[in-house]
Amino acid sequence: MTLSHTIASAPGKVLLTGGYLVLEQQFQGLVVGTSARFYTIITPSDEPGIQVRSPQFDGGNWHYTLTVQPDFQLTPSSSGTSRNPFVEASLRFTLALVREKVGRSAFGVLSTDCIITILGDNDFYSQQAQLEKLGLDSSYGSLAGLPPFADTMTSLKDVHKTGLGSSAALTTSLVAALCAHFKAVDLDNQKDRTLVHNLAQFVHCFAQGKVGSGFDVSAAVWGSHRYRRFNPQVLASIMDQQVDGTLLLKHLSADSFGWDNEVAPFKLPPGFDLILADIDAGSHTPTLVGKVLAWRKANPTTANALWVELGSYNSKVEQVLRDLTTAEQKEPVLYKAVIEKCSRHKASEWASLPETNEVISKMVQLVHNFGHVRRLLREMSQLSEVPIEPIEQTQLLEACLEVEGTVIAGVPGAGGYDAIFCIVLSDKAKQQVRQVWQGWSALSVGPLLSKADSKGVTLVELADVPGLANSL
C-alpha cells in the first residue's frame, strides 16, 4: 500500500511564569506557544530505509533501517556523535507504538521506506551567519527579509539556539507526523492527541536522558496553556531502550493510569502582543537549574516560603490576564478605550490616570503582580547566587518598561542571560522597544520575529506554508 506525504507542525514556547516551580507538581506555569514552528514532512520513497534530512544543518542527514521480523528493530547507519538522539528515539518508539496500534498484520503491509524532512523556523536558531553573508545587520527588518528555513551554515552541535525549545517542537512534529502518516491517530480526536502528547513526552525524556518538567512538549502539543506537570513516575518505569510497543501503548494511552498532568487553555488578552529577544551572552539552563535546586534542597524552609509566594503571584498574574479577556468580551468598547489610553502612557503611570474603571484597575494589578514576580525571581537569584534575573537583564527590562505601552518585561523560563520577552499594547510600542534593543550596548540583544500563537500540533498542507515546498 502506498501513502501520500504527511506534514505535521508543532510550535515553540515561551514560559512566561513558573520557571523552576513547574518542575514540581504543586506549582503551575503559564506557557505561550509561538508562531515559530517545526515542520516534519514524510514522503514515501522507492529507496529502502528511512532517510531523515535537516537541510538547515551541515551533516543533517541520518539513515535508518527498520526490520519487524523476527524482532522489531531500528538500526541507525550513523554512529557516535553523528547520531541524533531525538530523531532516533522518535522513530524507534513511535513506529513500535504505531505497529501495535494499527495491528501487526496491517503494519506489515505498509511500506516504511520514506524520506523525512525536518524544518525549523528561522527563529529557533541564530541567523547571524546568514545575515553576515548577506551583509545585513541583525535588526528585525533584516531578519524578516531572510528566506524561510535558512541554512544556518553550521552543525546542530554548534548552532546557537534561541530558547524556543527546538528539541520539543521537533520531537512533537516528528512523532505526530509518523502517527498520522501510518493512520494510527486522528489529531482532531482528543484521546489520540493525548496519546501523541504522552508519547512525545516519553520520547523527549528518553532522548535527553531524564524526566524533565515537560512544559515544552506540552506547549508543542497543546499550544498556550497553564501547565501542571505529570508525576515523573509515570515515565520512570518505562524508560528503557528495550521497551516494546505493547508496553508503550499500555502506558501512553489517554486512558492509562497515572497521567495526572493538567492543561488549562490560555490566551493573551486581545491587544496584548508578545515580542521576544535573544541575548547573545547566553546561559546554560541545566547549570542554572542544578544550582537553584541544590540551593532549594539545602535551604528548604526559606525556599518553600519563596516558592509558595512566587507561585501565588504567578497565579495572580494569570488570573488578571483571564479577567482582562473576560472584560473585553463583556465591555469591548471600554476595553478598547483603556488599551488605547494605556498604550500612550508608561505602565508606571497607569495607577495615577484620572479615569477609574474596572479595566484600568486590572491593568494596574497586572503590572503590580508581575512586579512582584520579578522581585521574587531576583530574591531567588540573590539567595541561590544564580543569575536568574541578573542586574544586566534588570536594566534592560526597566528600559523596555520606560516605553509607553509596555505592560510586562521579563526573563522567560529559567532566566539568565538567554532571552527576554515584552508584552506591548501597540505597534508603536513594539517598534520603540525594538529600538531600545538595537541601541543597547551592555548586552547584544537580537530581536526574534515570533509572535504568540496559541495553536498546538497540527497537520498542514505543503502549499500552506511559505518556503516548505522549496526546502524539499
Ligand SMILES: Nc1ncnc2c1ncn2[C@@H]1O[C@H](COP(=O)(O)OP(=O)(O)O)[C@@H](O)[C@H]1O
Ligand atoms: N532541525 C533539527 N533537525 C534535527 N534535529 C534537531 C533539529 N533541531 C534540534 N534538533 C535536535 O534537538 C537537539 C537540541 O536539543 P536541546 O539542546 O535540548 O535544545 P532545545 O532547548 O532547543 O530543545 C539537537 O541536538 C538535535 O538532536
Ligand SMILES: C[C@@](O)(CCOP(=O)(O)OP(=O)(O)O)CC(=O)O
Ligand atoms: C527552569 C525550568 O523550569 C524552565 C526552563 O525553561 P527554559 O525555557 O528556560 O529552558 P529550555 O527548556 O532549556 O529552553 C526547567 C524546566 O521546567 O525544564
